[in-house]
Amino acid sequence: MNILGWSTTGSMNVARRFHSATVLQNGKVLVVGGYNSGGALNSAELYDFSTGMWTYTGNMHTNRYWHTASLLANGKVLVAGGQDGVNDLNTAELYDPSTGTWTLTGNLIHSRLRHTASVLANGKVIAAGGFSGSGYTLITDLYDPSTGLWTASGNINSNRESHAASVLGNGKVLIHGGQGPVYLDTAELYDAATGIWTSIASMNSMREFQSSSVLINGKVLAVGGTSLYGRVCTAELFDSSTGLWTLTGNMSYTREYQTASTLQNGKILIAGGDDVNGYLNTAELYDPSTGLWTITGNMTSARSYHAAAVLSNGVVLVCGGYNGAYLNAAELY
Numbered sequence: 001m002n003i004l005g006w007s008t009t010g011s012m013n014v015a016r017r018f019h020s021a022t023v024l025q026n027g028k029v030l031v032v033g034g035y036n037s038g039g040a041l042n043s044a045e046l047y048d049f050s051t052g053m054w055t056y057t058g059n060m061h062t063n064r065y066w067h068t069a070s071l072l073a074n075g076k077v078l079v080a081g082g083q084d085g086v087n088d089l090n091t092a093e094l095y096d097p098s099t100g101t102w103t104l105t106g107n108l109i110h111s112r113l114r115h116t117a118s119v120l121a122n123g124k125v126i127a128a129g130g131f132s133g134s135g136y137t138l139i140t141d142l143y144d145p146s147t148g149l150w151t152a153s154g155n156i157n158s159n160r161e162s163h164a165a166s167v168l169g170n171g172k173v174l175i176h177g178g179q180g181p182v183y184l185d186t187a188e189l190y191d192a193a194t195g196i197w198t199s200i201a202s203m204n205s206m207r208e209f210q211s212s213s214v215l216i217n218g219k220v221l222a223v224g225g226t227s228l229y230g231r232v233c234t235a236e237l238f239d240s241s242t243g244l245w246t247l248t249g250n251m252s253y254t255r256e257y258q259t260a261s262t263l264q265n266g267k268i269l270i271a272g273g274d275d276v277n278g279y280l281n282t283a284e285l286y287d288p289s290t291g292l293w294t295i296t297g298n299m300t301s302a303r304s305y306h307a308a309a310v311l312s313n314g315v316v317l318v319c320g321g322y323n324g325a326y327l328n329a330a331e332l333y
Contacts, residue, residue, distance in 0.1 A: 005297045006283075006331050009052045012319055014043050015326035020069035021307035021319060022077050024097050029309045029317055030057070032079055032095070035065040036326040040085040044095065044102075047319070047330070049311050054330075057100045062091050068117035070125050072145050078105070078125060080143070081112045088113055088132035092143070092150070106149040110137045116165035118173045120192045126153060128175055128190070131161040136180050140190070140197070154195045158186045164212035166220045168240050174220055176238070177207040183228050184208070187238070187245070203245045205234050211260035213268050215288045221248070221268060223286070226256045231275050235286065235293075248291040253282055259308035261316045261333075269296070269333060271318055274304040279323040283333070301329050 012031060019034030019041070029047040031054075033040070040063035045054045060079065067082030067089070080092040090111040093102045108127060115130025115137070125143040127150075129136075136159035141150045156175070163178025168189075176187035183206035188197045203222060210225030220238040222245075224231070231254040236245045251270065258273030258280075268286040272279070281302035284293045299318065306321025319330035 006299050006333050008300055008329070008331050009317070010047075010054055011330060012054050012328040013045055013056060014041060015328040016041055016320045017305035017322040017326060018065035019307055019320055020067065020079070021309040021317070022069045022071050023309050023311065024071070024077070025075045026097060027312045028097075029311070030069075030077055030095060030097075031307065031319060032069055032077075033060060033064045033067055033082065034320065035085070039063065040065050040083065047317060049313070049315065049317075058095070058102050060102050061093055061104055062089060064089055066113040068115060068127065070117045070119050072119070072125075073123045074145060076145075078117070078143065078145075080117060080125075080127060081108055081115055081130065083113045106143070106147075108150050109141050109152055110139060112137050114161040116163060116175060118165050118167050120167070120173070121171045122192060124192070126173060126190060126192070128156055128165065128173070129160045129163055129178060129180075135159075136161065142195075154190070154197050156197045157188050157199045158184060160184055160186075162208045164210050164222065166212045166214050168214065168220070169218045170240060172240070174212075174238060174240075176203055176212065176222055177210055177225060179208045183226070201244050204236050204247050205232055207232060209256040211258055211270065213260045213262055215262075215268070216266040217288055219288070221260075221286060221288075223260060223268075223270060224251060224255045224258055224273065230254070231256050249286070249293050251284055251293050252295055253280060253284070255280055257304045259306060259318065261308050261310050263310070263316070264314040269316055271299060271308060271316075271333070272303045272306055272321065278302070279304050297333075300331050301327060303327055
């Protein structure tokens with residue numbers, strides 16, 4: 001495949017947006033939940049690159065979108081929270097690739113949607129931020145795979161949802177931006193050893209629905225999103241050695257709800273999203289060695305609210321989303 005080109009692959013069985021896509025240890029991609037014209041979904045399906053085909057796997061116990069999906073060390077996938085179209089959820093469940101079935105696990109202490117979930121070096125999962133009908137959630141929940149239970153962990157310092165999270169090389173978790181209820185430029189770090197969140201230097205721009213990527217040099221790239229003044233094209237870098245954010249090159253397009261994928265060459269592929277003019281089929285590459293963006297080939301479908309996964313061979317799978325219609329189409333970069 002031409003590394004600079006997109007090609008179509010098999011379509012999903014179900015059109016969906018606000019779903020998750022997780023690369024399993026066997027190399028297949030698990031797509032879960034989401035939303036379409038029929039409402040919230042409990043269906044799940046698997047993509048096999050060797051055939052380019054999608055097959056149904058077991059359904060979740062709960063219809064959900066705006067959830068999180070985390071690959072655990074034991075190979076199972078933890079899906080937590082979200083919304084079923086009416087209720088904000090505190091339920092969580094586990095997918096076992098060896099059986100293709102879901103089992104319920106402990107409930108989150110707090111219902112939450114548009115939160116983040118990060119897998120720590122010790123194998124536990126920290127769920128941070130989000131929103132529910134009772135308001136924003138400051139308390140974070142910590143999941144222990146060995147017990148299947150969630151316990152309350154430290155409070156974040158700012159109410160936030162629709163933010164971004166990255167696990168740093170030192171094991172700490174960085175969260176930044178979001179809304180709560182104003183647009184945020186604030187950032188904070190979680191230390192698993194102490195269970196404490198610490199406020200750090202703010203970003204240069206407020207941003208919600210941005211992407212966050214850990215670069216091969218250890219810095220974190222925050223890209224795009226929406227601010228008080230609309231969608232942004234700006235990007236900035238967090239350096240954990242200094243605790244500071246610095247601006248880097250701007251994208252060619254303003255965009256939110258894009259996907260960000262780390263390629264084997266260390267570049268970051270940003271694909272799709274939407275701006276003030278509509279849904280985007282454009283894609284661009286960030287080069288950490290120069291701090292510059294270059295336009296790459298356009299996707300075959302404009303899409304926002306989609307999902308992306310980097311396969312074991314370095315190919316990027318993009319699937320689903322919305323462009324005025326719910327999409328089941330998938331493509332490869």
